[in-house]
Amino acid sequence: MDFGPFLLLALMEGLVTAAVLALTASGLSLVFGIMRVVNVAHGAFFMLGAVLAWFVSEWVPGPPALSFAVALVICPLIVGGIAALADTVVLKRLNYEPEATIVATIGLLYILEQAALSFFGPDARPVPAPLNFRIQLPWFGYSGYKLAVVVGAALVLLAVWLILKHTRAGLVMRATQIDRDTARAFGINVDRVYAGVFAMGAGLAAIAAVLIVPIQQAHYLMGGDPLLLSFIVVIIGGLGSLRGTLVAALLIGLSDGVISTFFAPTLAKIIATLVVALVLVFRPQGLFGKRMA
Amino acid sequence: MAAVTLLQARGLTRHFDGLKAVDGVDFELAQGEIHALIGPNGAGKTTFVSLLSGRIPVQSGTIRFNGRDITRLPAYRRVREGIAYTFQITQIYGSLSVFDNVALATQSRHSHRLADDTEAALARVGLEDRADQVAGTLSYGHQRLLEVAMGLALKPKLLILDEPTQGLAMGEIETFKEIVRSVVPEATVLLIEHNMDVVMDLAQRITVLNFGEVLATGTPGAIRANAAVQTAYLGG
Amino acid sequence: MTADRALWLHLGVLAALLAAHFIAPAYHHTNIARIMVLAIYAMGYNIAFGYTGLLSLGHALLFGAGLYGAGLLVYHAGAGAPAALVAGVLAGGAMACAVGLLALRTAGVAFMIVTLMFAQAGYLTILYFGSYTRGDEGIVIPRAARMLGGLDLSDDGTRYLVALLLFAVALLVNLALVRSPFGRIMVAMRENEERSRMLGFNPFTVKLAALTVSGLYAGLSGAAYGLLFGYVGASLASVQYSILPLLYVLLGGAGTVLGPFLGALLMFYLIDYASAVTDAHQFVTGAALVLLILFAPKGILGTLRARAIRWLP
Numbered sequence A: 001m002d003f004g005p006f007l008l009l010a011l012m013e014g015l016v017t018a019a020v021l022a023l024t025a026s027g028l029s030l031v032f033g034i035m036r037v038v039n040v041a042h043g044a045f046f047m048l049g050a051v052l053a054w055f056v057s058e059w060v061p062g063p064p065a066l067s068f069a070v071a072l073v074i075c076p077l078i079v080g081g082i083a084a085l086a087d088t089v090v091l092k093r094l095n096y097e098p099e100a101t102i103v104a105t106i107g108l109l110y111i112l113e114q115a116a117l118s119f120f121g122p123d124a125r126p127v128p129a130p131l132n133f134r135i136q137l138p139w140f141g142y143s144g145y146k147l148a149v150v151v152g153a154a155l156v157l158l159a160v161w162l163i164l165k166h167t168r169a170g171l172v173m174r175a176t177q178i179d180r181d182t183a184r185a186f187g188i189n190v191d192r193v194y195a196g197v198f199a200m201g202a203g204l205a206a207i208a209a210v211l212i213v214p215i216q217q218a219h220y221l222m223g224g225d226p227l228l229l230s231f232i233v234v235i236i237g238g239l240g241s242l243r244g245t246l247v248a249a250l251l252i253g254l255s256d257g258v259i260s261t262f263f264a265p266t267l268a269k270i271i272a273t274l275v276v277a278l279v280l281v282f283r284p285q286g287l288f289g290k291r292m293a
Numbered sequence B: 001m002a003a004v005t006l007l008q009a010r011g012l013t014r015h016f017d018g019l020k021a022v023d024g025v026d027f028e029l030a031q032g033e034i035h036a037l038i039g040p041n042g043a044g045k046t047t048f049v050s051l052l053s054g055r056i057p058v059q060s061g062t063i064r065f066n067g068r069d070i071t072r073l074p075a076y077r078r079v080r081e082g083i084a085y086t087f088q089i090t091q092i093y094g095s096l097s098v099f100d101n102v103a104l105a106t107q108s109r110h111s112h113r114l115a116d117d118t119e120a121a122l123a124r125v126g127l128e129d130r131a132d133q134v135a136g137t138l139s140y141g142h143q144r145l146l147e148v149a150m151g152l153a154l155k156p157k158l159l160i161l162d163e164p165t166q167g168l169a170m171g172e173i174e175t176f177k178e179i180v181r182s183v184v185p186e187a188t189v190l191l192i193e194h195n196m197d198v199v200m201d202l203a204q205r206i207t208v209l210n211f212g213e214v215l216a217t218g219t220p221g222a223i224r225a226n227a228a229v230q231t232a233y234l235g236g
Numbered sequence C: 001m002t003a004d005r006a007l008w009l010h011l012g013v014l015a016a017l018l019a020a021h022f023i024a025p026a027y028h029h030t031n032i033a034r035i036m037v038l039a040i041y042a043m044g045y046n047i048a049f050g051y052t053g054l055l056s057l058g059h060a061l062l063f064g065a066g067l068y069g070a071g072l073l074v075y076h077a078g079a080g081a082p083a084a085l086v087a088g089v090l091a092g093g094a095m096a097c098a099v100g101l102l103a104l105r106t107a108g109v110a111f112m113i114v115t116l117m118f119a120q121a122g123y124l125t126i127l128y129f130g131s132y133t134r135g136d137e138g139i140v141i142p143r144a145a146r147m148l149g150g151l152d153l154s155d156d157g158t159r160y161l162v163a164l165l166l167f168a169v170a171l172l173v174n175l176a177l178v179r180s181p182f183g184r185i186m187v188a189m190r191e192n193e194e195r196s197r198m199l200g201f202n203p204f205t206v207k208l209a210a211l212t213v214s215g216l217y218a219g220l221s222g223a224a225y226g227l228l229f230g231y232v233g234a235s236l237a238s239v240q241y242s243i244l245p246l247l248y249v250l251l252g253g254a255g256t257v258l259g260p261f262l263g264a265l266l267m268f269y270l271i272d273y274a275s276a277v278t279d280a281h282q283f284v285t286g287a288a289l290v291l292l293i294l295f296a297p298k299g300i301l302g303t304l305r306a307r308a309i310r311w312l313p
Helices: A003-035 A042-059 A064-094 A098-120 A144-166 A168-178 A180-185 A190-216 A224-237 A242-262 A265-282 B045-053 B075-081 B098-108 B114-124 B140-153 B170-183 B196-202 B220-225 B227-232 C002-023 C026-051 C060-077 C081-103 C108-128 C156-179 C181-191 C193-197 C203-229 C240-252 C259-277 C281-295 C299-307
Strands: A134-136 A141-143 B005-016 B019-030 B034-038 B060-065 B083-086 B158-162 B188-192 B205-210 B213-218
Touching: A003 A042, A003 A144, A003 A168, A003 A190, A003 A224, A003 A242, A042 A064, A042 A098, A042 A190, A042 A224, A064 A098, A064 A190, A064 C281, A098 C108, A098 C240, A098 C281, A134 A144, A141 A144, A144 A168, A144 A190, A144 A242, A168 A180, A168 A190, A180 A190, A190 A224, A224 A242, A224 A265, A224 C108, A265 C081, A265 C108, B005 B045, B019 B045, B019 B188, B019 B205, B019 B213, B034 B045, B034 B196, B045 B075, B045 B083, B045 B158, B045 B188, B075 B083, B075 C193, B083 B140, B098 B114, B098 B140, B098 C181, B114 B140, B140 B158, B140 B170, B170 B188, B170 B196, B196 B220, B205 B220, B205 B227, B213 B220, B213 B227, C002 C026, C002 C156, C026 C156, C026 C181, C026 C203, C026 C240, C026 C259, C060 C081, C060 C108, C060 C203, C060 C240, C081 C108, C081 C203, C108 C240, C156 C181, C156 C203, C181 C193, C181 C203, C193 C203, C240 C259, C240 C281, C240 C299, C259 C281, C259 C299
Parallel strands: B034 B188, B034 B205, B083 B158, B158 B188
Antiparallel strands: A134 A141, B005 B019, B005 B060, B205 B213
């Protein structure tokens, strides 16, 4: 293959990575932005979405498209429900004290991974793709499903943006973000907003996982990489800034393929983690964000 | 001025997003005096002493202390140079004992008589009997005294007291005035205070701040008679 | 008087551990040796977290520095155990100091993430240089290299006594440290950084010093672990090993000298017991973290100190 088509292929693959990453990271960003909670269990919620999608594909009869559609609805709901429960039972009682919540979400991560290991097992399992067509370009054929993932992720992100900017729920969330106590004084049920935001963040990770699992297979330890990448994206994009998160996800998703071509994957990860650490040390507002007060 | 100058600020300025909290202030402290800083709420008093103590970086202007330019010195170094600051809102170590609170101040200046010096500082504010008590369980008035004891234990050249009598009962204010008088003339006292009786009673000189600028400086008598001060502040 | 009481308590614990050498069954004998070595690690973690208020999620990097500092020296350079032990301690301290110079520019949540990322980078580096470190598979240190001045460290009895000796030194130094004026400054930094600054202490240098001491402990523990148990592997530098001391310290009591050991002892046997009845030992770790942070953030000894034994250091 010539360099041009090769680059095009790399970019298309990168776009898929970027789309899923944007979805996952926006969940993390949302939770941090509104609740000031660093959710270390975010990757576990992602993994849970994928594992549940496998169960749905096993249990729902009929064509893969049907079970996939069911999974796309049910998995985020279940994962969101678990997240809301964790918020109410654990995080709320910690009064969202930042360090305590991190320790608690580490605990949650262990519990969820153990649950997946116990009920799902240690093996990676495939989930059939709902669409099975290839787009034939002049130079190579490309999976139609992967393009559908990009479109799907973009639609979900658009929906999130519309909810945040143009609905009452979004207004309430933003009000809570600015000042929890004032929001409470204006009659906003802050507890419910927090549970909802935490559920929404986890749900976004679950949607991303359901979308990716036909390409990637479900495994109980699959949450590690999305967590790390989401952290990288959210920190580079500026903590809590949704727009920065999207830009960073695009940047990192697209460059991921390129970087992996030039460096060994482990070396790429070493560089990425060091970059994140150094960004936090020297530019805590992120590369694109404004300095927080 | 005949007395030796301990601290001298020239053109001290600090703006916050366009708000001129402190704007070109010239200010001098004479060695051994009790100097009060007064002014309406939001006049920039706390910002000004924060610039002196180094808690907030100076935007422009210079500060000389004890013959040395300290404008760029970080706060902890200024403490070692001899500027002690006691907080407006009580900042003690609530979970430590009263003794440990003051001992921290004593050991900060590398005293070789840690226990003796600590107990002496406690005795000066009358807390020597409560040395073993957990500081957080002290009454509010005692916590303020502990805060002052920590300042004294640093053996400062300049003791900055930020609204020390706020929330104290009458009797406690009298005790407090005694303590401040006992500090000079070895050390110099800069006092931010709202209680005019305390100010007029204690201060040898007064500086009035308004909108981040010095409105007047002088003896209590002169300040009382100053027309501009009366208009701006004393409700004249 | 109270000073003596505390000292006698700690000496009593050491005496009990010496007695255990003679009466504990072989299985527990090995376990306790391992627990003492891990407790040194947790004590170091406690100096940073419990006393100074630095919640690090990356201490595995420091433990790993000690582990590999000692292990690689023995394995590739044929160094003796004493040199390796010293090298491990220094590696832990140097790594802590280097990380601190950068990470301590941040605080709170950012500090947690930065330390996590540095440790992750360290772990990946071990994997990346697999030809030297043998990565996940790890290095088995030959018995011949595990000699400390004529003592065979692979012998169960010797291993226990050497572990106890190192533990005793670490414990008593820890006790002396937290009762020293510097110990008071560490606590002051944890309780109120701004206040401490205005008492003339430079928060950065105080925290850097505490973190470096913490690193020396972690390095000692890592080096001792490698030499006493003869294995040096990447899994011992993974994120689990950053969480482990946090868990021990939370359980035993942050900011208490004996808390790390008590936490290590209880947690070790809790997981050991859970592994025997189910394979869900990760669940035990997770549940312990959540329950402790929810219901007993002061841990066992911290709660005891608050309720009854105020003189506990």
